[in-house]
Amino acid sequence: MLQRLTPRQRFDILVSQFEPAVRQAFIEAIEDITSNIVLRRIVERLERGDINGAISAMNLDEAAFRPLDEAIRAAFNGGGVATVDAMPALRDPSGHRIVVRWDARNLAAEQWLQTHSARLVTGIVSDQKIAIRSALETGLARGDNPIKTAVAVVGRVSTVTGRREGGLIGLTTVQGEYVARARQELLSGEPDQLRNYLARGRRDKRFDKTVVAAIEAGKPVPAAMVDRITGRYADGLLKLRADTIGLHETFAALGASKDIAFRQQIEKGSLGADAVTKGWKHTPQKHGREQHEAMQGQMVPFDQPFTAPDGTAIQYPHAPGVPTRHTLGCKCFAEYKIDFVAQLVR
Known part of the structure; x- marks a missing residue:
């Protein structure tokens, strides 16, 4: 199977x-x-x-x-x-x-x-x-x-x-x-x-x-x-x-x-923005960022940024304009999910 x-x-x-x-x-x-x-x-x-x-x-x-x-x-x-x-x-x-x-x-x-x-x-x-x-x-x-x-x-x-x-x-x-x-x-x-x-x-x-x-x-x-x-x-x-x-x-x-x-x-x-959420997924590394580890599982609406512990707004990992302290060597990614109930109501 x-x-x-x-x-x-x-x-x-x-x-x-x-x-x-x-x-x-x-x-x-x-x-x-x-x-x-x-x-x-x-x-x-x-x-x-x-x-x-x-x-x-x-x-x-x-x-x-x-x-x-x-x-x-x-x-x-x-x-x-x-x-x-x-x-x-x-x-x-x-x-x-x-x-x-x-x-x-x-x-x-x-x-x-x-x-x-x-x-x-x-x-x-x-x-x-x-x-x-x-x-x-x-x-x-x-x-x-x-x-x-x-x-x-x-x-x-x-x-x-x-x-x-x-x-x-x-x-x-x-x-x-x-x-x-x-x-x-x-x-x-x-x-x-x-x-x-x-x-x-x-x-x-x-x-x-x-x-x-x-x-x-x-x-x-x-x-x-x-x-x-x-x-x-x-x-x-x-x-x-x-x-x-x-x-x-x-x-x-x-x-x-x-x-x-x-x-x-x-x-x-085809899809409503209010029906989409995204979650921060941290990838464990030998010298991982503590801030990104703390962001693991953070969920936000599609049109809103994630927020790092230092206050940095991050639309998604490696997004344009994000400081290099949050991007260089980072292996995090965002997982997007669709709320089908909200999509159906829409």
Whole structure:
């Protein structure tokens, strides 16, 4: 006998279907940028002191992130279709079944996709340029030659994969600062600073013995080794960012499409807003948010927001405008229910 899937099971299936694609789309966008980099052009501009020109030569175009746009669109539309497919049969006063469909061309759907994608990609590119500018200026000020400065940003071409590895492209400004601080720690020769590096969660632990040896010897890690270590550290941070974007953007797309799918039926008159309620569903995690745990089971009418313990109004998990303290890494979702008695009375 077939068992009916629970709302959480259906949602988990959607996440497992779309999250890897969104994550991979971001990785492919970064690989597209780095694979088209001509190091000589960047070096030439740095030799002239033209940092703006060096950044321009990296071709950090928003167009490179179109695959990410498309992956998010697929998750958004997939979530909308799944939402209407899971809706119980709605009937009109005569008892006839009401046909419900997901309309990807609906104004609200199109606006969400356009606004969300534009803000995401513009933010990625803008933040990226800030991080790269800081790294280039710091490298040249430190006395590194233009080639070394450029390579530290764009990475080295691996003889194994043929791809650039260990650069800063794809990292956030904050992550770029992490790499810079790690480099300082390794070059310092100070035991406390070297131990700080060993506390970094995304470091490549295969180099820990080298760092421990430097601590015992009271010497800095050799510069060539520092380049290798920080390169692998940057790769670890890039993977973290890809994982974060994959999770966050998938949950944002699925949350928005579910809410808009219900809104579409309400606007069509197929369903009354007063007949719909939504409940907050917290997903247990190793480092879950206490506020979201406290919101588990909170029920509100469709057109009203949830309220977090700190007073934040949240239309649904990952809704636009919600502070990052309530979205980054969050795996909560909203479960919508239809009160058929209220719908029948309507």
